[in-house]
Amino acid sequence: IVKVKDVSKVYKKDSGVPIYALRNVSVAIGDGEFVAIMGPSGSGKSTLMNVLGCLDRPSEGEVLIDGQKVNLLDDEALARVRNQKIGFVFQSFNLLPRTSAIENVELPLIYSERDKISGLAKAALENVGLGDRLNHQPGELSGGQQQRVAIARALVNDPEIILADEPTGNLDSRASYEILALFQQLNRQGRTVVIVTHEPDIAEYATRIIKIADGAIESDAANLNV
């Protein structure tokens, strides 16, 4: 359902040595899988997620979503695929600061023209325990509450593919496991889930674990402990 083939991402910084955030990475994720991506800080996990999620174009290689080569699409067409099929939880949340939690969560609905259906944003926030924080702006929320708004926004459009970049980094154990249980439930209902995490306890929820180091895949195997 989501595939990258021989993908590289290079950054050239001043006159220095080019930085290979990704080098020749190939990953194929099947419909309905639950994948965890792990690896050290700076190893390329977010870069890989941004390419999988059509938020960033690779320097080389192909990206296919449902068999369609999306690296060939223009920005507008790419944004449409993203909005229809993918829900993305950003490592740094990316919430609009002057906008309430409920309005932040409504954004993907406006784009997919589903905002006529009232109550979706409210329900999404209730599902992550923020029913009493709907009108708070991000600056009026704790770090973990902001993270949960970002999660609610990723899920409100009921996407086929959920890509979550360190979705529990700011959450206590109980809130982390509530979020993971939510992802597991969505996965059992047929959604494909890919999460970046640096915590082995969180990775245990996945059926497949991909390890990345220095921009390359180090290992990619079934999680035998599930």
Add this chain to the structure above:
Amino acid sequence: IVKVKDVSKVYKKDSGVPIYALRNVSVAIGDGEFVAIMGPSGSGKSTLMNVLGCLDRPSEGEVLIDGQKVNLLDDEALARVRNQKIGFVFQSFNLLPRTSAIENVELPLIYSERDKISGLAKAALENVGLGDRLNHQPGELSGGQQQRVAIARALVNDPEIILADEPTGNLDSRASYEILALFQQLNRQGRTVVIVTHEPDIAEYATRIIKIADGAIESDAANLNV
């Protein structure tokens, strides 16, 4: 060395019920202690840290740094105390986006007029493993690298008191333990360290653990496992 007495922090949101982020909290942290603060998302940890670190004024109660009542100081005097005595690692990093890593880390030195001493900012970044990222702006750094710039900035002025709000939330295990080892070393050299964490493994490094729930102290005890 840092003390809050009967401190409360109330937010009034629209016409709703006031939110007590902190209610009658009293905590006294002694010179040279290593304290971990734990608790659920939204329980008041960052609010308590901001009050301890002179970044936010309580609605009620007293805040004392080295015996001086800082809640009575004006903003400029408070900022001076903060710059001289406290190094703060923010949960959301608070880096200047258009500014390189090394310039971000130099900021506290400019304020304390120690920026004449060259190499301090570079050394601070090298100590957190970012010697090869000095000229990158935050947007050109991974989440964990941004977090480490925030840590370097908190430590560059060699503060007596280090307050770190979830300093390892975006770091893999190895980088987390490197940062904790660094804090431990600074603590053995006499610095007072207070870290908010939601990970029990990280809290194990502390000699005292404070648990907070719903804006109030739930427990405050020595860590018997050290």
